[in-house]
Amino acid sequence: MALLKKKAKKPLKVVSRGGPGGVSTKRPQQVIKRPPCGSDCPSGNKIRLWLQTIAQREKMGISEEEALRRAWNIVVDTNPFPAVMGRVCPHPCETECNRTGKDGAVSINACERFLGDWGLEQGLKLEKKEGAESKSQSIGVIGAGPAGLSFAYQMARRGYPVTVYEKTGKPGGMLLWGIPFYRLPEQVLQGEIQRILDLGVELQLNTTVGKDISVSELRSRHQALFIGIGADKGRLLRVPGEEGDGVWTGTGYLYRVNAGEKIDVGKKVAVIGGGDTAIDAARAARRTGAEVTILYRRTRTEMPAIDSEVEEALEEGINIEFLVAPVEIKRDGGRIQAVVVQKMELGEPDESGRRRPVPIEGSEYEVEVDTLIAAISQEPDWAPLGDLGPREKWIEVDDNFKVQGQENVFCGGDAVRLGLATIAVGQGRRAAEVLDAELQGQPLPQPTEMPKVGKDRVRHDLYDPQERAQRGKRPQQEWLSKPDEEIDQGISHEQFLTEVSRCYSCGLCFGCERCWMFCTPSCFAKVTDGARPGHYYTINLDTCDGCSKCQDECPCGFIDMI
Incomplete structure (x- = not known):
């Protein structure tokens, strides 16, 4: 379950008349809302539901293994690659997590990886949709x-x-x-x-x-x-001297590396670009023993690459020169000698929203290289x-x-x-x-419209502090000595179970009992059969006087007075 602070004893029943204004005409409604994590997941994953399926397993009377299995099935309903996305997705779902301001967003991506790896270890199979019949259309x-x-x-x-x-x-x-x-x-x-x-x-x-x-x-x-x-299809730089040996596109270089080819990049490599492909190509080249420099025409702030990957590249000894752009590649008898770069300054924002790099005249200088990898874009x-x-x-x-x-x-x-x-x-x-x-001649499926539950609708003070889980990493001295071994080691089983319980369950009842405890007219009754996320209490509106205590005490913003 979500980590709430220790429950207060149930208060004595007293007569309520809806506050100083008398009996209110508003009554509580259980309204499922859209959590920010689900709103920001491009693959449409039901993040809150699978996290809470595990966190609330004891309330539902199911084993940990059954909870994990159910959660895995929820994930793969929209995304058949949980172990993959748990490694490569930059997790935009965590950006607006309502827990961010308290003690850090829930480590959704790390939990997804753990669940994905567990599914592989257990040999779980994808299944056809319930009731799906064989179709004739190929x-x-x-x-x-x-x-x-x-x-x-x-x-x-x-x-x-x-x-x-x-x-x-x-x-x-x-x-x-x-x-x-x-x-x-x-x-x-x-x-x-x-x-x-x-x-x-x-x-x-x-x-x-x-x-x-x-x-x-x-x-x-x-x-x-x-x-x-x-x-x-990687794009080249369109500068003089780039035609010939020693120049690669980022995608072309990574393809050859992952295909198992041994590419002689020499002692010094320059990578042009600031995105994920540039970082990946630079780190792949670094694993050959080469000295690698990334040349990027904006600043670190504008780099679109995943921040943690940039940090790891720096830890591996990769140099990054900012506010520079290539203007020419110099060769000697067909072999690359250097790349000529020009310094930049940032001007007004362009269509991407980032400040546009503006060349500084007369600022050119040479960077000695044996190989150049252009990772500026692809198509x-x-x-x-x-x-x-x-x-x-x-x-x-x-x-x-x-x-x-x-x-x-x-x-x-x-x-x-x-x-x-x-x-x-x-x-x-x-x-x-x-x-x-x-x-099948059916109406097009439409997404369910739900109000979004923001930071102002959750009671942050009612949740116990619990620091965000941090992924383990392979010892840094092994990163280059074991170049193909996975660096990120994920989170442990214990961390995983703790982390899923950090989820606020924003906009969906998790059975904390506060509405039941603080309702003096006893409107709320516990569900005794079929309890599950979002379904722990029924409301008898006949005894309600509209005091709104249930809404005020609900930690996850599930109850609205309507």
């Missing part, structure tokens, strides 16, 4: 990345035959080819992918649509298509798809991720816009929900 998916696999999973669990076409020799997309193994071990990723395939999803590897199979053939095989090709490779792809870099979709101008074609993930893997998972799920409704 579904094709182009690309086995997070968007495509999420879509394939959601369609397969609804009974559709699904075939995924992947151009490389392994599934995973940028989760596999774009993230170093010290952040995301391959066996974790492949373990969660295998569960999707075990649902009956067919996977065709080394199959490039438009080359190994034509788009017209694909259309004839399937009643609907989903495009999840990602954005693995989809639409060429093989012909008329199935857009004329521009990015495909146009509607709010349900249907491709404009194409019948029964959907698209999600980085092929729509560069974004987080959790966004791709959510887009794949939404596209599947919409396509299923259309194929």
Whole structure:
């Protein structure tokens, strides 16, 4: 259960008349509200529910193992990759956690990883939706990345035959080819992918649509298509001297490293960019023994990379030079000698909301390098798809991720816009929900509208202080000596159980008894059968005098006087 302070004894019953103004006409209503964590989860995860399923296991009369199993099923209903996302997601869900101002946000991401790892250890299987019957309409998916696999999973669990076409020799997309193994071990990723395939999803590897199979053939095989090709085509700098050996794109370099190739980068490497790909490429190059410098045209404040990853890069001895941009690459007989950079200053904000870097004339200087990795941006490779792809870099979709101008074609993930893997998972799920409704002639599913419960509606003072769980890490001296070993070790079993109990259960009753204790007319009665999150008490409004004590004493903002 949530960590409330020690309960006061139940007060003596006294006659109440609704305060100084007499009997109030307002009466308490139990109103489920939208917690900030759920609002900020791009994959649509029911975070509060799975946390509270574990935290309230004793009240529900279930074992810890059963609570974990139920929680895992809640998570994978929207996200089939809890162990993966528990490692790579920058957890926007924690940003607005109502507990932040008290003693730190709940470590949702660390808890998700623990639950995901537990599911893998237990060999838990993904299941089809209850009552799902086999469907006749065949579904094709182009690309086995997070968007495509999420879509394939959601369609397969609804009974559709699904075939995924992947151009490389392994599934995973940028989760596999774009993230170093010290952040995301391959066996974790492949373990969660295998569960999707075990649902009956067919996977065709080394199959490039438009080359190994034509788009017209694909259309004839399937009643609907989903495009999840990602954005693995890295962009170069467009500066003099970049054509030739020694220059890589960030995505190209990481692909070769994760494919097991040994790349000679020399003694000095420069990485251009400030995003996650730049940090990953820099740390991968550092593991070869090279001296690595990141060159970024803005300041640390504007860096879009995950902050903890930047900190770890610095701890590994990677140097970061801010407010500089490359203008030329100097070569000697084809071999890179140096990159010429120009100093920048920040001007007015651009369309991204960050201050625009402005060149300072006459400030150029050289940085000696043997290899340069350009990790400034990336885009989809639409060429093989012909008329199935857009004329521009990015495909146009509607709010349900249907491709404009194409019948029964959907698209999600980085092929729509560069974004987080959790966004791709959510887009794949939404596209599947919409396509299923259309194929079955059902109304489109709409999200449930609920009022949001903010910091002002929870009683922070009623919860016991409990410091946020911190993830363990492998000893720093092993980070480079064991380059592929995972650094983040997650949280322990004990930490996990404590951390789920830190959840306030914002906007959903967790059975704290305060409404029952402080209601002098005895309106509240305990539920004796089927107690669960959000369902612990019934209200008899016939005896209520509208005093509003129940609303005032409710720690999670579940009760409204209406």
